[in-house]
Amino acid sequence: NIPTHNLGEVIDACFAYLDNPAITVDELMEYVPGPDFPTGGVLLGREGIRQAYLTGRGTVILRARTEIEERPNNREAIIVTEVPYQVNKARMIERISEVVNLKLIEGIQALRDESDRRGIRIVIELKAGVEHRVLLNQLYRHTQMQVSFGINMLALDGGRPETLSLDRIVRAFTAFREEVVARRTRHDLGKARERAHVLIGLAVAVANIDEIIRVIRQAGDPAEARANLLARAWPAADTEPLLALLGTPGGALEDGGYRLSDAQARAILDLRLHRLTGLERRKIAEELEEVAERIRGYLEILGSREKLLAVIREELQSVRDRFADERRSTFTDDEIDPDEEDLIQREDMVVTVSQGGNIRRVQLSTYRAQKRGGKGRAGMSTRYEDAVSQVIIAHTHTPLLFFSASGIVYKLKVHRLPRTGPQGRGVKMQQVIEALPAGERITAVMAMPDDEESWQDLSVMFATRNGNVRRNTLADFINIPRRGKIAMKLDEDDVLVGVKPCGPGDHILLATRQGKALRFP
Template identity: 45%
Template sequence: MNKARLIEKIAELVKDKRIEGIAELRDESDKEGLRVVIEVKRGESGEVVVNNLFAQTQLQNVFGINMVALDGGEPRTLNIKEVLEAFIRHRREVVTRRTLFELKKARERGHILEGLTVAISNIDEVIELIKASPSANEAKEKLLERNWAPGQVTGMLERAGATSCKPEDLEEGFGLDTAGKEYRLSPAQAQAILELRLHRLTGLETEKLLDEYLGILEKIAELTAILASADRLLEVIREELTAVRDQFGETRRTEIQASHLDLSIEDLIAEEDMVVTVSRSGYAKTQPLSDYQAQRRGGRGKSATSMKDEDVIEHLLVASTHDTVLLFSNRGKVYWLKVYEMPAASRGSRGKPLVNLLPLEEDEAINAILPVHDYDPDSYIFFATAKGTVKRTSLAQFSRPRSVGLIAIDLEEGDRLVGAAITSGSDHAMLLSSNGKAIRFDESNVRAMGRTARGVRGMRLLDGAEVISLIIPRSQRIDAEDQDDAAADSAEPLDAGQIYILTASENGYGKRTRLEEFPLRGRGGQGVIAMQTSERNGSLVAAMQVYASDEMMLITDKGTLVRTRVDEVSISSRNTQGVMLIRLGESESLVKTVRIDEPEEVDAAEVEPEDAAVESGQSEEGEGDTTQPSDE
C-alpha cells in the first residue's frame, strides 16, 4: 500500500461524493511511524465510513492464492490439509536424512575416540612400539598387527553396543572381539594414535577424551532411537518448530477477522430511522424520519408521497435501515426485505413498485408489513384478518428467508390480513372493527400454530363490519369493568406511563381513551364500543396504542401527511365521538395513523378559530363530544 496514493484516493472519493461523512483528512506521519487521521462529521457513523474506506480504497485488498505445488514431481492444486501433509512429509524426509548424516559422522568420530581410549589404556606399550619403529609407516603397521587390551572400552561398549561406533564401511576383523578381551585397531585409529600430541596424554586431557567418547556414545544412541521410532521422529519435528517459533516469533501486527473481506451492503449503510411507506397499488419507498416536522393538530400537513387519484397510502411504519421488514400478502405469504433494500425517494416521489422488488404473483398484493430486528425463539407473530380470524406463530419459524416467500397464514376466500405484531407469549390482544367495536383478550387463548394453519375466531362481526386494527397493549393492567362509565376526558395530566388507545375515523376525527377502559374478555365476542361511528365521524379506520409524549402521523387517501403530538388530542371515554385530528379536503378521507416513538420540536403553528371550536367540543353540525349511553 502506498500512503500518498491512499490519501489521494480518499480525497478523490470525498470530492466525488462517493464517500460521505469525512470532515478532514490529515497526514501526521513522522519518523516514529505511519499515521493518517480521518475526522468524521458530527452525526455520521465512524464504522460506516471505515467500511466504505475498506471497500473502495487500498486499506483492504482482496487477492486470490493459487496453491499449486509440485507434489511427487507432478503439479497439483492443494488445499490447506494437503499442504500441511506435504510439509510434514518433507520435514520427515529432511530430519531422517540429517539424522543419518549425523549418525555417520558420530560413528566415525566415536571410532577414532575408541582407538585413542585403547591407546591410552596401553600407553606405555604404544610409546615403546613407536620409539622402536624406524618410520611412521612401520609404526602404523606394527600397531595394526597387534591385538590390544581394550581397557575401559569394554565397559562402555557393553552399555552402548559393540558395534555402536563401528563405521558402515569398516571391514570385519577390526574392533573388539567376540570375547571382549582383545581389541584390534583399524588403519584410521592407528593414524590418529600416531598424530596424537603428547600434551593429550596428561590426566586432564585424558579425561576430556573419555568424556567426549561417552558423549558420542549417547548421541549415537539418541540418533538411532530417532530412526527407529516414527513417533520420536514427529516429536523432533515438533520440538524444532517450537524452537523456531520461540526464536523468531513476535506479536502479530495484523488482525485476523471473520469477514471484513466480505463486507455486505449493510456494513456500508449508516443506521438511522426511516419512514417506510407502501401504497395500496404496491408502490414502496423509504424516507428519513427527520424529513417530517411536527405540527399542531388540525394543520394541513405535508404531502408524504405523490399519489394517483385512485391510489392511497396503505402501510406506514418507522424502522431502522438495518432492520428486516416482513411483508405479508393477501394470499397469506410472507416475503423478506431489508429496509436499506427498499428504494429511498423524496417526499414527492411515488417510490418503486413492489413487483420489482418481490416475486409477487398475479393479483397478489401486500396487506401487512412488520419490522423485525432479530428472531427471538420465545416471541410470536400474532395475526388478525378482516373477518376476525386470529393466529399465533413462533417468530423463529420466519428466521430463514426464502426469495420466493413462504406461507404465513391460510386465508379464507375473500379474507385479508389487517394486522401482524410481535408478542411475548403472555400479552393481551385487542381487535377493533370498522363499526367502532373493540375486544380485548389474553394471547394465551390462541394456541401457537404452524405457518400454514388458518387460525381461530378472534372477534364476532356484524354484517358489513370488518376488523381494521390489531393492537398488542404494552400494559397488562386492567381496571374494573364498571370503569367504562367513568369520565376520562379530564384536563388533569396523567403519569407519563399511561397507555391510551387512539382511535380515528374516516372523516378525520379521533380521541384518546385510557387502556384500562377496555375490559378483558374471552376471544370470539362482539366486544364493547370504542368510538361512536356517527354520521359526523364515519366508520372507524385506524386505532393504535400511544403515550402522551408520543407523536403520530396521519395519512389521507390523497397522500397528505400530518405529524402531530399525541398530547394535543383530547382524552375521552370509549363511548364518545372525539375531536378533529386533520382538516380534510373535498372527497378526502383519513386512511391511516402511525405512532412515532421519538417526538421532535413542534413548529409554532397557530390554531385557527374553526379548530378551536372543535377543540372545545363543538362541531359544524353543533354536536359536542359528549358521553353517550353505555354499550354494556
C-alpha cells in the same frame, strides 16, 4: 501455498505425535489451531482450517485487526492496527479512498495513516451517528481489510510431491528429523573414530617414546622412518581395552603388540617435541578418553530408537525455548459473509404510499421541526389525480408487509425501497415487489413492530369490501417467500381493503361509507 504457523505450536504438535503416533487431525488441532501470520490479523471461523488440515486444501478468511475509539460529538473512529498477510498497506488505504469516492461506502469523515516504527495505525473517522459495525462490514466486503488465503499443503515426501494433511506433515517432518539425526550421528561417529585412531597411535608412541625416537634417528629419511614404524608391533597394553570400543580401522593387535597404520605413523612423525612433556601426555590421554565417551554416546543413540527420539525432543525443545513466541493471529466466530442487512446503516425513515400505488422512503431528519410561522414543506410530489394514502415511520431494518387486493402478502425491508428526496414521487409497487402480478394493486402496507418478542402476542386484523373480517397471529407472517403467501382467502367479488396490527387489549372499529361504525374487542 502453505501458510505460516506458530513455531511453538508446531513443535508441541510434534511432541504430541512422538507420544502418540496414532494421533488424529482433530487432536493435533488442539496444539495447532490454525495458521499464524507474521502480520497478525483475525481468522474467521475454523471449518476452512479444519478442511485444509484434513485434505491438504482449503481456504481461510483473514481480516484486519481493528479497535473502536470514542470521539467527541457522538462520533467514533475505527483504528486498524494489523493488516492481513501479504496485503500492501498503502494499496489498502488507496482502495478505501476509492470506494468512498465511488459512494460504495458512506459515513467516513476522514482517513489518515498514523503508522510509525511502533506499529501500524490507520485511523478511519466516522460521521456522527454512523454505526461502526455496519461500516466495518462494508469495508470488509469492498476492500482488502478482508482477504481469503488459499491453502495448498504441497510438499516433497520421500522425494515425491504430495498434498499432505496435517498429521501426515507432522509424521513426515518427525521421520525426516529422525533420519537427519541418525545420519548426523553416524557422521560424527566416523569423525570421532578417525580422531581416536590417531590418538591411539600417539598414545602408543608416548608409551614407547624411547624406542620410537631411536627408530626415527636411525632412519635415513621420513619415508624410511615411517616404514620402520609400520614394520613392527608395538607394546599397547594401556590402549588395548579401547580398541574394541573404538573400532579404529588400519591398526591391529598382533602377538600382544599393536601395528600402527599409515595415518598413525604420519601423526607420530609430525609430533612436536613439546607434546612429549608430562602435561601434553596427560592431554592426549584425556582427549582420548573424551573421544571414547563421545563414541559410546553415539553408539547408544544409533542402537536405541528411544534415545534417538530423545535427542530429537531435546533439539526441538531448545529451538522452542530460543525462538518461539506468542500467537499473533487470533480467531473469531463472526460470519464470513454477513447478511446484506449488516451492511445497511440503521436510519429512521419516512415511508410514503400513494393511492396510485407509488412508494418511496425519505430520511426522517429531512423533515426538521419548524418554528411558528413556518410554511411547511412538501412531503411527497404526486400527480393531480393521486394522493398520499399512508405514512409510516420506520428504520431501514424494519420489515414491511404488503397486502394485495386479492389477499396475498409480500414482505420487504425498508432499505429495499427506493430512496428519494422530499419532492420525489417514488416508484410503482411492481418495480419494488417483483412477484406482484401486473394489474394487481397493494391495498395495505403494515410495518412489523421492532420488538420481535411481541410478535407471538400480537394479531393482524383483516377487513374486506364485503364486510368480512378475520384475525391471524402476527407470527404467521414472519417467514414469507419471495413469491408471496396467501394471507386471506376471498370470495370472487370481494377485495381486501384494510389490515391493522392489534393486541389482546385493543378494540376494533369498522366504519362504512354511510358513516356507520361497529366496535368490538
